Amino acid sequence: MLDTVPPVSSALDDISVSIRDLELAFGSVKVLKDLNIDIHKGEFLVLLGASGCGKSTLLNCIAGLLEPTGGQIFIEGQNVTWAEPSERGIGMVFQSYALYPQMSVKSNLSFGLKNAKLPKDQIEKRVARAAEILHLGPLLDRKPGALSGGQRQRVAIGRALVRDVDVFLFDEPLSNLDAKLRAELRVELKRLHQSLANTMIYVTHDQVEAMTLADRIAIMKGGVIQQLAAPLEIYNTPANLYVAGFIGAPPMNFIQGALRGTDFEGIINVPMQGYGFSAAPKDGAVVFGIRPEHVLVNDAAASCAVQTRVVVDVVEPMGADTLLWCTLGGDEFRIRLDGQTPIRQGDTITVGIDPARASLFDKETEIRL
Amino acid sequence: MADLSVNTPATRLLDGPSGKRKRARFTPKRIMIYGALLLVSFYYLLPLWVMVMTSLKGMPEVRMGNIFAPPVEITFEPWVKAWAQACTGLNCDGLSRGFWNSVQITVPSVVLSIIIASVNGYALVNWRFKGSEIFFTILIFGAFIPYQVMIYPIVIILRELGLMGSVWGLVMVHTIFGMPILTLLFRNYFASLPEELFKAARVDGAGFWRIFLKVLVPMSLPIFTVAVILQLTGIWNDFLFGVIYTKPATYPMTVQLNNIVNSVQGVKEYNVNMAATLLTGIVPLTVYLISGKLFVRGIASGAVKG
Amino acid sequence: MTALPDPDRGAVRAKAAPARRPSRLLHNPMSKVAAMPMIATALVIFVGCSLWTVVHSFTDSKLLPRLNFVGFEQYERLWSSSRWITSVENIAIYGVTALVLSLVLGFLFAALLDQRIRAEGIFRTIILYPYALSFIVTGLVWQWVLNPDFGIQNVVRDLGFASFSFDPLNNPDTVMIALLMAGLWQGTGLVTVIMLAGLRGVDEDIWKATRVDGIPAWKTYLFVVVPILRPVFVTATVLIATGIVKLYDLVVALTNGGPGSATQMPALYVYDAMFAKQNLAQGFAASTIMLLAVLVLLIPWSIHEFGGKKRG
Numbered sequence: 001m002l003d004t005v006p007p008v009s010s011a012l013d014d015i016s017v018s019i020r021d022l023e024l025a026f027g028s029v030k031v032l033k034d035l036n037i038d039i040h041k042g043e044f045l046v047l048l049g050a051s052g053c054g055k056s057t058l059l060n061c062i063a064g065l066l067e068p069t070g071g072q073i074f075i076e077g078q079n080v081t082w083a084e085p086s087e088r089g090i091g092m093v094f095q096s097y098a099l100y101p102q103m104s105v106k107s108n109l110s111f112g113l114k115n116a117k118l119p120k121d122q123i124e125k126r127v128a129r130a131a132e133i134l135h136l137g138p139l140l141d142r143k144p145g146a147l148s149g150g151q152r153q154r155v156a157i158g159r160a161l162v163r164d165v166d167v168f169l170f171d172e173p174l175s176n177l178d179a180k181l182r183a184e185l186r187v188e189l190k191r192l193h194q195s196l197a198n199t200m201i202y203v204t205h206d207q208v209e210a211m212t213l214a215d216r217i218a219i220m221k222g223g224v225i226q227q228l229a230a231p232l233e234i235y236n237t238p239a240n241l242y243v244a245g246f247i248g249a250p251p252m253n254f255i256q257g258a259l260r261g262t263d264f265e266g267i268i269n270v271p272m273q274g275y276g277f278s279a280a281p282k283d284g285a286v287v288f289g290i291r292p293e294h295v296l297v298n299d300a301a302a303s304c305a306v307q308t309r310v311v312v313d314v315v316e317p318m319g320a321d322t323l324l325w326c327t328l329g330g331d332e333f334r335i336r337l338d339g340q341t342p343i344r345q346g347d348t349i350t351v352g353i354d355p356a357r358a359s360l361f362d363k364e365t366e367i368r369l
Numbered sequence: 370m371a372d373l374s375v376n377t378p379a380t381r382l383l384d385g386p387s388g389k390r391k392r393a394r395f396t397p398k399r400i401m402i403y404g405a406l407l408l409v410s411f412y413y414l415l416p417l418w419v420m421v422m423t424s425l426k427g428m429p430e431v432r433m434g435n436i437f438a439p440p441v442e443i444t445f446e447p448w449v450k451a452w453a454q455a456c457t458g459l460n461c462d463g464l465s466r467g468f469w470n471s472v473q474i475t476v477p478s479v480v481l482s483i484i485i486a487s488v489n490g491y492a493l494v495n496w497r498f499k500g501s502e503i504f505f506t507i508l509i510f511g512a513f514i515p516y517q518v519m520i521y522p523i524v525i526i527l528r529e530l531g532l533m534g535s536v537w538g539l540v541m542v543h544t545i546f547g548m549p550i551l552t553l554l555f556r557n558y559f560a561s562l563p564e565e566l567f568k569a570a571r572v573d574g575a576g577f578w579r580i581f582l583k584v585l586v587p588m589s590l591p592i593f594t595v596a597v598i599l600q601l602t603g604i605w606n607d608f609l610f611g612v613i614y615t616k617p618a619t620y621p622m623t624v625q626l627n628n629i630v631n632s633v634q635g636v637k638e639y640n641v642n643m644a645a646t647l648l649t650g651i652v653p654l655t656v657y658l659i660s661g662k663l664f665v666r667g668i669a670s671g672a673v674k675g
Numbered sequence: 676m677t678a679l680p681d682p683d684r685g686a687v688r689a690k691a692a693p694a695r696r697p698s699r700l701l702h703n704p705m706s707k708v709a710a711m712p713m714i715a716t717a718l719v720i721f722v723g724c725s726l727w728t729v730v731h732s733f734t735d736s737k738l739l740p741r742l743n744f745v746g747f748e749q750y751e752r753l754w755s756s757s758r759w760i761t762s763v764e765n766i767a768i769y770g771v772t773a774l775v776l777s778l779v780l781g782f783l784f785a786a787l788l789d790q791r792i793r794a795e796g797i798f799r800t801i802i803l804y805p806y807a808l809s810f811i812v813t814g815l816v817w818q819w820v821l822n823p824d825f826g827i828q829n830v831v832r833d834l835g836f837a838s839f840s841f842d843p844l845n846n847p848d849t850v851m852i853a854l855l856m857a858g859l860w861q862g863t864g865l866v867t868v869i870m871l872a873g874l875r876g877v878d879e880d881i882w883k884a885t886r887v888d889g890i891p892a893w894k895t896y897l898f899v900v901v902p903i904l905r906p907v908f909v910t911a912t913v914l915i916a917t918g919i920v921k922l923y924d925l926v927v928a929l930t931n932g933g934p935g936s937a938t939q940m941p942a943l944y945v946y947d948a949m950f951a952k953q954n955l956a957q958g959f960a961a962s963t964i965m966l967l968a969v970l971v972l973l974i975p976w977s978i979h980e981f982g983g984k985k986r987g
């Protein structure tokens with residue numbers, strides 16, 4: 001099936017996976033809407049979004065496990081929209097590992113290859129290589145039931161690895177593991193990507209995983225991509241109100257108000273000359289956003305042009321840093337400080353805001369100004 | 370990143386396949402699957418069809434025609450005859466006698482066995498005492514003992530109690546042999562309820578019966594329904610116990626049916642036989658069709674041990 | 676679940692002398708009353724009656740049970756009875772065939788129903804409804820369908836195949852086919868439902884993984900799904916096997932052991948010995964053998980099921 005389709009255009013030269021006008025509906029419910037992404041060769045792309053936003057659905061479309069109702073998918077220059085999963089040159093790792101429970105680790109790795117009638121020595125070589133990369137050597141004769149969660153996940157990755165493919169797909173591979181193991185395997189995955197240089201598409205709802213692993217993150221909501229950019233770009237200049245609220249913990253503080261000229265007017269007034277407007281500013285209702293960690297307090301706030309005073313309701317010392325929960329104009333206002341702060345509950349503090357680090361969104365369209 | 374557009378309005382589609390793959394509505398594989406299922410269904414429905422058709426024909430037509438063919442002339446005479454006139458031995462008052470016997474056997478057996486087993490399951494989960502699990506294990510293993518091993522000693526017990534041949538003797542037997550599966554059913558169900566519920570009730574000062582009646586029973590309606598379905602069909606369909614522990618006057622419907630159809634005397638009236646067979650099958654069939662998923666749950670609970 | 680601390684006991688202890696524990700018998704009294712029927716059934720019926728029968732199988736009881744022990748005489752007579760030997764052979768043939776066929780067909784039907792078909796509920800209802808019927812009903816219907824003068828044979832002959840012959844009910848060589856047709860008709864639905872529940876329990880991702888690996892569906896069923904469903908197969912096997920040992924009603928209704936002794940079964944032998952031939956001890960010996968057969972089936976299973984790992 002693949003050989004009948006010639007490589008399409010040089011526009012796809014540098015692109016590993018190209019998703020074009022993709023649409024998917026379950027009956028009348030559109031789960032993916034007009035999606036477009038181009039993923040570079042060797043890129044680590046993370047699909048991030050709340051549960052139910054369509055991440056797995058998109059990944060399954062790329063894998064060929066779901067049939068899109070519209071649009072095209074290209075992998076390595078081939079139009080694979082109608083191709084079987086096994087013909088697409090992908091390997092996939094599932095959240096539940098999906099190992100074949102009654103087969104040894106070795107059989108798990110080689111089952112697909114045997115089925116594809118690969119020569120025996122080839123199979124041996126590939127299994128050995130995967131076992132070496134993933135440190136599976138001593139486990140090869142065990143059954144999945146006799147492995148720990150982390151080991152099972154490595155076998156699952158191994159099963160994708162032996163397929164010798166260009167694109168790896170991961171569907172929340174770490175979410176069944178405990179926090180410590182998750183952090184360890186995250187680093188291992190990153191190392192793996194660096195040494196293999198495959199294209200990886202990784203689905204998660206965990207923003208720490210997304211930020212640490214990704215070359216680029218695609219943030220999804222309701223089957224639509226909200227922003228597709230490098231992690232820091234998303235963090236610093238979120239494209240809309242949803243992204244701004246989704247990325248960062250605790251989330252960004254929002255203050256309702258209006259824009260007059262280049263000045264924000266609300267419970268506090270902020271002159272926004274230093275702000276990088278994406279277009280000439282227009283007067284109207286806006287939402288002002290500032291991250292908790294970008295709010296300056298007391299002495300540090302002294303140099304700020306914008307200052308106000310708030311009362312601290314709750315102090316949450318977390319060691320590395322401390323969270324302050326205050327109230328500003330009736331709304332909750334969160335501040336993140338260094339861990340060693342002397343501020344106590346009930347204190348009245350001066351907070352300062354640097355307009356250059358703030359975000360402004362149109363109240364109507366919720367898009368970044 | 371400027372060259373990588375997100376959600377561009379203009380189409381980016383290139384040549385080649387796009388969207389849903391156009392497939393024939395029915396692939397050969399689908400046709401084979403449905404074909405196989407229809408064939409299986411045919412086999413399964415055939416006896417029911419034949420039964421209904423035969424029971425609606427007159428005897429001459431039965432002798433002449435094809436058992437699969439629908440009746441040329443529909444008659445309900447065989448049904449009337451099967452219900453009110455068919456003979457077993459010297460009695461010629463039809464299956465109605467067996468029907469009412471079965472009702473008299475089934476209703477108390479179902480009620481009694483479920484009351485006993487539910488209280489028992491509750492005690493096993495929430496009021497364990499030393500040895501309770503051992504007795505339960507014996508009970509479960511007992512479910513696998515062939516009845517043939519126990520039937521004769523039970524004859525003696527029933528005789529001693531003066532219940533041999535009576536409806537109540539058979540009720541007792543059904544209650545006993547329904548106990549393993551029902552106790553298992555209720556035990557597993559009560560064990561799946563949050564323990565805090567029971568603890569809270571105890572802290573509130575409720576005792577054994579109060580907790581059972583006021584707390585557990587009201588929230589266990591589905592499992593009681595499953596138990597009723599399981600027992601109703603099981604007891605109605607019983608033959609072995611009926612034939613051993615009752616006498617002709619108290620025979621349940623299945624025993625009477627077998628006697629009517631397999632009697633060697635007289636001219637065989639196949640249409641009446643099939644009407645009688647259908648009459649006997651109607652009760653469990655109705656239960657099955659009405660209960661649907663719960664019936665499946667009932668038999669699955671028998672299958673899934675532990 | 677851990678045993679609950681008993682508040683009553685605390686109360687009693689507070690009043691009584693501190694060192695004295697309340698009597699074991701007073702602990703959870705209501706619970707013991709509630710468990711009486713279970714205890715009585717377990718001890719009197721399951722243990723007591725079984726032992727009674729086993730013990731009396733070593734006597735020469737005829738019309739009435741009596742304790743005049745004769746050693747293994749009843750068993751010697753049993754195994755030299757050609758009717759018993761035939762019964763054992765028959766149940767072995769029927770049992771193995773019915774077991775294998777119902778497992779295979781049940782799994783096959785379940786796999787068919789698992790193909791995202793329309794009207795799955797209707798098909799399932801059709802396959803399962805015979806299970807709701809009495810074996811007597813099943814036996815009588817099939818007796819009619821297989822009736823040589825009016826049933827399938829006659830219908831096919833009327834279609835023009837005058838020499839067509841299919842009369843298993845009157846042919847000792849093929850009567851097992853009739854028994855199987857009826858038995859499987861009634862029982863396969865149960866296996867199908869159990870298997871279908873098992874199939875539905877298989878992780879969706881396993882199927883996706885095999886598609887990515889390019890494994891065809893039939894290979895996935897054979898090499899991945901069947902091994903996963905092993906416990907389901909074991910349960911179904913135990914269920915079917917213990918049912919087969921008890922096989923009685925169906926034979927009574929369909930063939931009554933005939934033609935000749937071609938469908939004689941141990942359960943019929945027991946019934947006849949006890950209630951028709953007034954030869955009680957023979958019946959006890961035969962039923963004891965049936966009990967042994969079940970134990971042989973059951974013990975390995977229960978060790979497998981409960982022996983290795985304790986389950987809460």
Ligand SMILES: Nc1ncnc2c1ncn2[C@@H]1O[C@H](COP(=O)(O)OP(=O)(O)O)[C@@H](O)[C@H]1O
Nearest residue numbers: 026029031049050051052053054055056057058
């Ligand atoms: N087979 C299906 N039929 C109908 N709706 C589905 C199906 N699979 C998923 N959905 C719906 O599609 C949406 C996206 O699901 P999914 O891609 O699994 O979300 P997630 O981002 O959590 O991975 C959800 O609202 C879900 O309910």
Ligand SMILES: [Mg+2]
Nearest residue numbers: 055056057172
């Ligand atoms: Mg998901």
